[in-house]
Amino acid sequence: MVQRTLGAAVSHVGKVRSNNQDSGFAGSQLFVVADGMGGHAGGDVASAIAVNRIAETDTARYSSPQDAEFALQSALVAANQLLAETVFEHPELTGMGTTVSAMIRVGDSMAIAHIGDSRIYLLRDGELSQITTDHTFVQRLVDSGRITPEEALVHPRRSVLMRVLGDIDQAPEIDTSILTTTKGDRWMICSDGLSSYVNEDRIRSVLGDHAEAAAVADRLIREALEQGAPDNVTVIVVDVDPEGPETPEEAVTVGSAAGPLEFDSEGGRRLRLPSILLHPLKSTAVARETHVEADDDDYLERLIAEDRRRARRRRLIWLIVIGIVALGAILGAILGYAWTQQQFYVGEADGNVAVYQGVQASVGPFPLSAVVRDTDIPVDRLPMYYQAQVEATIPAATAQHASAIIDNLESVVTTGTRR
Incomplete structure (x- = not known):
C-alpha cells in the first residue's frame, strides 16, 4: 500500500481578537503551526513569514528522517533571519515573534522541530501523548519543582515565552527529534488557543473519534470556542496511512499566512518575500512581557521574586479590603443602632x-x-x-x-x- 499522510488544517480568530495572528500549513508531508506575537501589527506578519518560509520544505523529497530533521531546523533558522530582516525594513514591527511547531513524515518516521508553546500531540491506540515541551517560564518552574502543573494553569506568568523565532535572537535554540509513526496514528498540532482552554481528556476524546481529520479539526475548534477561547485557535489533524481511496491531497494554508503579505508603513518599504536576503543581522534587544532570554537565570530568579512580592501585595490588599469592609459594616451597625435609639x-x-x-x-x-x-x-x-x-x-x-x-x-x- 502506498504510504499516505492526510492532514486537515483549521484556524479561527477566536472570540476576542480582531485579527488572526496564527498561521498553519498542511501539505503532502509537512505540517506546521505558528502562533505570532507582537501586537496587532506584528504577530500576524511574524507567523505568516515563518510558515511561508517553512512550507518550502514540503516540495523536497528526503532520503532519511535525519535529512528532514535538518531541513526543518534550517527552515526555522532561515525564518528567524527573515523576521530580523523584516524588522530592519519595518522598525515599527520591532519585538514581533512567533512560535513554531512543525513535522515532516518520512517513511515510518516523523521529523519534528519546535520552539515556543504551540504543541504537537500523538494519539496512538487511544493514548494521548504531548510530544513537545512548552518553552515557557511556568514550564521551567514546573520542571524545577517550584510549582505544580495545576498551578501552572493559572500562574500569572503563564504567557511568558522563553524561546521564540523573531528579531531577538540570531541563533534561537530549536528542539528537534525523530519519532516512529505507524498506521493508525493520529497526530495533532495546535496553537495555545486550543491547549489553554480545552483539557487533554477532552482533546483525547475528540481525537479518538473515527471521523475524518477535517471533521475532527473542526470539532476541536468548536470545543475551544465553547470554552470561550479569546485567543486565536489553529488546529492541524494528521492521519497516518488512513483507510480509504488514495486521493491526492492539496496543500492547505490557514490563518494569516493564507492572505497576501503586503503592507505599507511610514519609513518602510512594501514587503516582498522573494526580495529578502537571508543574512544575519545584529540582534535587537527588546524588553517585553511575552519573551525572556532562555539562559538568563538571574532574570528568572527576579521574576520568581517579583511573583512572590505580587502575591504578598495581593494578600495585603485583600486583608485591607476585608478590614475596610468589616470596619464599614461595624460602623454602619453602630450608626444604624444609634438611629433606632432616636425613635x-x-x-x-x-x-x-x-x-x-x-x-x-x-x-x-x-x-x-x-x-x-x-x-x-x-x-x-x-x-x-x-x-x-x-x-x-x-x-x-x-x-x-x-x-x-x-x-x-x-x-x-x-x-x-x-x-
Whole structure:
C-alpha cells in the first residue's frame, strides 16, 4: 500500500481578537503551526513569514528522517533571519515573534522541530501523548519543582515565552527529534488557543473519534470556542496511512499566512518575500512581557521574586479590603443602632399602654427597642379604635411626642373624650 499522510488544517480568530495572528500549513508531508506575537501589527506578519518560509520544505523529497530533521531546523533558522530582516525594513514591527511547531513524515518516521508553546500531540491506540515541551517560564518552574502543573494553569506568568523565532535572537535554540509513526496514528498540532482552554481528556476524546481529520479539526475548534477561547485557535489533524481511496491531497494554508503579505508603513518599504536576503543581522534587544532570554537565570530568579512580592501585595490588599469592609459594616451597625435609639413609639406592655424607645424590630435574638415609660392605662379600657392603634403601635417623633400621646390616651380613658 502506498504510504499516505492526510492532514486537515483549521484556524479561527477566536472570540476576542480582531485579527488572526496564527498561521498553519498542511501539505503532502509537512505540517506546521505558528502562533505570532507582537501586537496587532506584528504577530500576524511574524507567523505568516515563518510558515511561508517553512512550507518550502514540503516540495523536497528526503532520503532519511535525519535529512528532514535538518531541513526543518534550517527552515526555522532561515525564518528567524527573515523576521530580523523584516524588522530592519519595518522598525515599527520591532519585538514581533512567533512560535513554531512543525513535522515532516518520512517513511515510518516523523521529523519534528519546535520552539515556543504551540504543541504537537500523538494519539496512538487511544493514548494521548504531548510530544513537545512548552518553552515557557511556568514550564521551567514546573520542571524545577517550584510549582505544580495545576498551578501552572493559572500562574500569572503563564504567557511568558522563553524561546521564540523573531528579531531577538540570531541563533534561537530549536528542539528537534525523530519519532516512529505507524498506521493508525493520529497526530495533532495546535496553537495555545486550543491547549489553554480545552483539557487533554477532552482533546483525547475528540481525537479518538473515527471521523475524518477535517471533521475532527473542526470539532476541536468548536470545543475551544465553547470554552470561550479569546485567543486565536489553529488546529492541524494528521492521519497516518488512513483507510480509504488514495486521493491526492492539496496543500492547505490557514490563518494569516493564507492572505497576501503586503503592507505599507511610514519609513518602510512594501514587503516582498522573494526580495529578502537571508543574512544575519545584529540582534535587537527588546524588553517585553511575552519573551525572556532562555539562559538568563538571574532574570528568572527576579521574576520568581517579583511573583512572590505580587502575591504578598495581593494578600495585603485583600486583608485591607476585608478590614475596610468589616470596619464599614461595624460602623454602619453602630450608626444604624444609634438611629433606632432616636425613635419612639407607643405600644402595649403587659396589658398596659407603654412608651418604647427604638424600632419594632430585632436582629436575631436582640430586640431593637425597650420600654422607657410604663403607665397604668389598661389597653382593654380604651375604645376599640384606640385599642387597635396601640396594638399596631403609634409612632412618635420624639419622647415629648410620645408623652403627649400617653396624655391623650389617659384622657380618653378618664373622660371618654379626646383632648
